[in-house]
Each structure stands twice: as structure tokens, then as C-alpha cells.
Amino acid sequence: xxxxxxxxxxxxxxxxxxxxxxxxxxxxxxxxxxxxxxxxxxxxxxxxxxxxxxxxxxxxxxxxxxxxxxxxxxxxxxxxxxxxxxxxxxxxxxxxxxxxxxxxxxxxxxxxxxxxxxxxxxxxxxxxxxxxxxxxxxxxxxxxxxxxxxxxxxxxxxxxxxxxxxxxxxxxxxxxxxxxxxxxxxxxxxxxxxxxxxxxxxxxxxxxxxxxxxxxxxxxxxxxxxxxxxxxxxxxxxxxxxxxxxxxxxxxxxxxxxxxxxxxxxxxxxxxxxxxxxxxxxxxxxxxxxxxxxxxxxxxxxxxxxxx
Amino acid sequence: xxxxxxxxxxxxxxxxxxxxxxxxxxxxxxxxxxxxxxxxxxxxxxxxxxxxxxxxxxxxxxxxxxxxxxxxxxxxxxxxxxxxxxxxxxxxxxxxxxxxxxxxxxxxxxxxxxxxxxxxxxxxxxxxxxxxxxxxxxxxxxxxxxxxxxxxxxxxxxxxxxxxxxxxxxxxxxxxxxxxxxxxxxxxxxxxxxxxxxxxxxxxxxxxxxxxxxxxxxxxxxxxxxxxxxxxxxxxxxxxxxxxxxxxxxxxxxxxxxxxxxxxxxxxxxxxxxxxxxxxxxxxxxxxxxxxxxxxxxxxxxxxxxxxxxxxxxxxxxxxxxxxxxxxxxx
Numbered sequence: 001x002x003x004x005x006x007x008x009x010x011x012x013x014x015x016x017x018x019x020x021x022x023x024x025x026x027x028x029x030x031x032x033x034x035x036x037x038x039x040x041x042x043x044x045x046x047x048x049x050x051x052x053x054x055x056x057x058x059x060x061x062x063x064x065x066x067x068x069x070x071x072x073x074x075x076x077x078x079x080x081x082x083x084x085x086x087x088x089x090x091x092x093x094x095x096x097x098x099x100x101x102x103x104x105x106x107x108x109x110x111x112x113x114x115x116x117x118x119x120x121x122x123x124x125x126x127x128x129x130x131x132x133x134x135x136x137x138x139x140x141x142x143x144x145x146x147x148x149x150x151x152x153x154x155x156x157x158x159x160x161x162x163x164x165x166x167x168x169x170x171x172x173x174x175x176x177x178x179x180x181x182x183x184x185x186x187x188x189x190x191x192x193x194x195x196x197x198x199x200x201x202x203x204x205x206x207x208x209x210x211x212x213x214x215x216x217x218x219x220x221x222x223x224x225x226x227x228x229x230x231x232x233x234x235x236x237x238x239x240x241x242x243x244x245x246x247x248x249x250x251x252x253x254x255x256x257x258x259x260x261x262x263x264x265x266x267x268x269x270x271x272x273x274x275x276x277x278x279x280x281x282x283x284x285x286x287x288x289x290x291x292x293x294x295x296x297x298x299x300x301x302x303x304x305x306x307x308x
Numbered sequence: 309x310x311x312x313x314x315x316x317x318x319x320x321x322x323x324x325x326x327x328x329x330x331x332x333x334x335x336x337x338x339x340x341x342x343x344x345x346x347x348x349x350x351x352x353x354x355x356x357x358x359x360x361x362x363x364x365x366x367x368x369x370x371x372x373x374x375x376x377x378x379x380x381x382x383x384x385x386x387x388x389x390x391x392x393x394x395x396x397x398x399x400x401x402x403x404x405x406x407x408x409x410x411x412x413x414x415x416x417x418x419x420x421x422x423x424x425x426x427x428x429x430x431x432x433x434x435x436x437x438x439x440x441x442x443x444x445x446x447x448x449x450x451x452x453x454x455x456x457x458x459x460x461x462x463x464x465x466x467x468x469x470x471x472x473x474x475x476x477x478x479x480x481x482x483x484x485x486x487x488x489x490x491x492x493x494x495x496x497x498x499x500x501x502x503x504x505x506x507x508x509x510x511x512x513x514x515x516x517x518x519x520x521x522x523x524x525x526x527x528x529x530x531x532x533x534x535x536x537x538x539x540x541x542x543x544x545x546x547x548x549x550x551x552x553x554x555x556x557x558x559x560x561x562x563x564x565x566x567x568x569x570x571x572x573x574x575x576x577x578x579x580x581x582x583x584x585x586x587x588x589x590x591x592x593x594x595x596x597x598x599x600x601x602x603x604x605x606x607x608x609x610x611x612x613x614x615x616x617x618x619x620x621x622x623x624x625x626x627x628x629x630x631x632x633x634x635x636x637x638x639x
Contacts, residue, residue, distance in 0.1 A: 136315065137315070139311075139312050139315070140312055140315030140318075140319060141319075143312050143618040143619060144316060144319075144611055144614055144615050145573070145576060145577025146577065147577050147578075147581070148610065148611060151596075151599045152320065152323055152599070152607050152611050155327075155598075155602060155604070155607055156327055157326055228439070235442055236443070236444060239444045240580070240596050240599065240600070242600070255442070255444060255445060255448070258448075259444075259448055262451045262452040262456045263456040264456055264457070269456055270457060273452065276445075276448050276449065277449070279445075280441075280442055280444075280446075281445075284441050284442065284445065287439075287440040287441075287442075288436065288440040291436055292436060
């Protein structure tokens, strides 16, 4: 028997129906569910950071440290995940580092999306000189490896987490522009756009109501995959010493504090394995979560695999 | 193509114009002794406070004369530094790139041919995990397990004894690629010493970088397996091996060639991390040091160099494409 919810669903806007269908497909795929749960768990940790690890300093992103002893110490009751070089508490750093990661990842990718979408629409919809200029600029950005470009920019505008964020915003947009442009080029020629134009819709209306909703999906998938890449690049910059200051709750910074401890003490060669293993493992899980999600969504939206 | 290079040079130049003139002096000076008194004179002499277009013109014409300035991290003019560091990176890329491309193609094919079997799932999961691992963490883990625990595969380019032989005279540096030079000098002990130390960094690069090729190969292979010409070939009685190797994989390789080119260029970027971790003094290591010590001339040169590498590799990829694909060649 048809329930009232079903009836409302079938009467719903077709776009909403597609969305619900997608959601159902998404929740059926084990990998995407794992990815989603990872991201949600990290999200909860970031939200509850003040409860899980009460800050000791006015600036919660400074990791508290007890003493200046160089050697890391193994997990204990006071420090459940042990301490790093100079006795920075590992658990505290990782928990507040989750916040830094979300801040950088979500903020950078949102800004990238905004720039990428505006330029992509200009290039794809209006074409001509706009297209030529914008696409040549993206070509230039693609010619320089992402990390190298970011490093050079950090040198130019200064170090620190804020600088890293700005740098990643400046360098990250071209992939979105490229993908969105090609999607718009495909969509632009479809009949329903001609129909909209014939019925007198303005450029803005056609773009926002007709083209963007159809061309957006691949950009959003890219965004999910890019949150991982962005975090990895930010961490790499911190690791190289170009990011945050020593003692900041930032995953890349934590790993760079731990890089000197790959060789254990005489007699116990794995003496310090925890400082090397734990922080990198946490970054990997975070990135893996976003990648699994993006990957699953890509499979779902692939028209060749969608309605089977 | 030239346009892209001009663009890269403009971007590099714009970025460096954000720095105060004092830090840009080194681009023009070929010596390491600059006192504060000299600084003002030098800024005036090289016109570092003049309008930007004039400065750009001067910088570009210097490049065409082969003058790139002085690098404090290399303690030498930038070009000398490049000649010293580049072979170290090239050597590693020449070992890692084939490893990456082969791993990617083989595992990708395997995944497609055995679609939806445990093999397929395993390779797919490996690809996603490879995407998600931070290069620097994987490198540290490899070092911890192999060097820290097992005491094998030490970091750096060569052992101290070998370094003494290589730089101590009597050893001809024909190409500056240590492994190749060792063979030319018929010193297999030196070859082994240098090669042995490249294994771990190559594996590190391969695990991270083969993921992309693996995935592309799998999907491209799946598409190619579903084509009509596959059925024709099967109908004509071709055996499975011939089917996969000659009919499916040949066609599936095309997009992979493009990505391989990009991977090759990207490798130069991954070198920054890998060389820093494995203590190999190549271009990537140089770039990292230069960024830490605000060695502007070295950074400008490196970015420009990597941009050139990218453009040249893309050109090569186009040529390979034409050679492999008769549709392009005969068009």
C-alpha cells in the first residue's frame, strides 16, 4: 500500500527525488558508509574538543607540555597516547588538531569552490575571450606541482597557519574551474537550455536554475576528494617547517616533531614507535574518510552505473 | 606551450615581488658577502625599487644569459647548485617512474580482468589507501621499520666510504648519476651502494603515486573489455592472453599514457618530501631548504624549471600518443 510519505515523495520536485535516490544508493554502499562514519566521528571529536581535552592556555591550539625533556614518553595514565618531543601531550594535540584540520580543509575547499565556480561559469557559459583567458591561467597553474607552488607562495607571503590557508586558496581553484567548464559546455548545448532561452530567461536565471544544478555534481565530488588533498598539502607544509609554529595543535606540525624518533633506543629498536605511528595514522584516517565518500558518490553519479 | 612558460615566469615573478627588495638582491648578486651598507647600493644598482615591468624584463633577460643569481643554500651560483643537485633527483625518478607506471598498469589490468573478485577489491582498496597516506608519514614508517628496526636500507645517497671514493679523485664522473658512473667506472660495489639506498625512496614514491594510474588503468581496461571488437576477436578464436594483451590493453593504455606523463612531472614535486625524509640532496631537498632559508633565487629557478619539465613532458606525451595511436598518426 502506498503510504502518505511515498505519495508526498512521488509528488515532490524531481530534483528532490533524485537526491533521495542518491542518498539511498549512498547508504547501501559499505565503503561510503565507512567514509561517512569516519568523517562524522572526526566531526564529533572536533566539536567536542573543549570537553575531550580542556585547554590549559588561553589559546586552545597551543599544546600543553610538561617539562622540556627531549625524549618522548610512552602512553601513561596522565598522557593516554604518550608525549612527543619536549613532552607535548599527543592526545591533546591530535584532538585540537582535528579542529585545525576541519578549519583548513573545509574553509580552503569552500573558498576554492567559490572561485572555481565563478570562473568556471564565466569560461563555460560565456565562452569566447573569457574562456580563452581563464583556461590559459589554469594551464599555468597546472604546470607547477601543487606542493611546490604552495611552498613558493608561502615564502612570498610568510609562514604560519593563516598564510598556509591563503596559499591553498590561491592555488587550489583551477581543477574546479576546469571540471565545471567542461560540464557546462556539455549542458549548454542541451535542449532544455534552448527552451529556457527561448522562453526569455535571463543569463543569470539560466545559469543558476538550469545549468549549475546539472553541472555541479562532478565539482562537488572533486571537492570531497580535495579536502583530503588539501589536508595532506597543509600537513606537508607544516612538516617541512613552513606551516604552524612548534607546539601548535596541527597534525603536520605534530609529525614533524616526531620525525627524529624513527630509530629507537639501543636494545629496544621500536622504543618510540608510537610518536611516529599515531599522528600519521590519524591523518590517514581523516583523508581516507573524505576519499571514500567522494569515491562512492562518484560511482553513484556515473550515469553508466546509476540506474542498474 | 611557450605561453604557459611565460605565464609561469610571470607568476613566479609576481610572487617574489611580494618580498621586500633586500631579499631579492640575491637574484642578481653572484657572491655570498653582502654587508648592510652594500645592500642599499645594490638595490639602487639593480633597480629593485623600479617599476615592476622593468624589473621583469631585467630578470628575464638575465635568465636568457644563463644568470640565475646566487643560492645561499647551495653556497654557489644557482646554476652550479642545479648541476650538483639535479642528477640525484633524476636518478631516483628514473628508477621510480618505471616502477610506478608498471605497478599501476599491471595491478590496474589485474583488477579489471578479475572484476569483482577479491583481487579486484584488494587493488581498489590499495589505490584508495595510497591516495590517503601522507607521503612523509609513509616514508618515516618505512625508515622506522627497515632502517630503525631491521637496520637495512639506510637513508642518504651513499655511504661515507663510497662518498670518499666518488669525490676523492680517480673516479670519473661522466654523467654525475652515481649508479651510471659506477658502471662506467666498472665499480659494482659503488653501484650497489648507491642503488641499495634508492630502493626505499622508490618504493615510497611508488606506493603513493601508482594509485592514480592503477585506477585509471582499471576503468579504461573495463571499458575496452566491453567493446565490440573484443567480441569479434573472441569469435575469431583468440585465446584469453592475446585478447587481454593485444586487444584490450593496447587500447586501454591510451589515457594511461597521458596520466603517466603527468605522474612523471608530479614526481618532481613529490621529491620535495621524499628527498627531505630520505636525506638525498637533490632538487626537492634543495627546494625545501631554499623555502626555509628564504633563498629566493633558488626557489624562482626551481619553480621555473619544474614548469619547463611539465611542458616538455606534455610535448613528449603528445608525440608518444601520435606514435601509439594510428588514428592520431594518420590524421
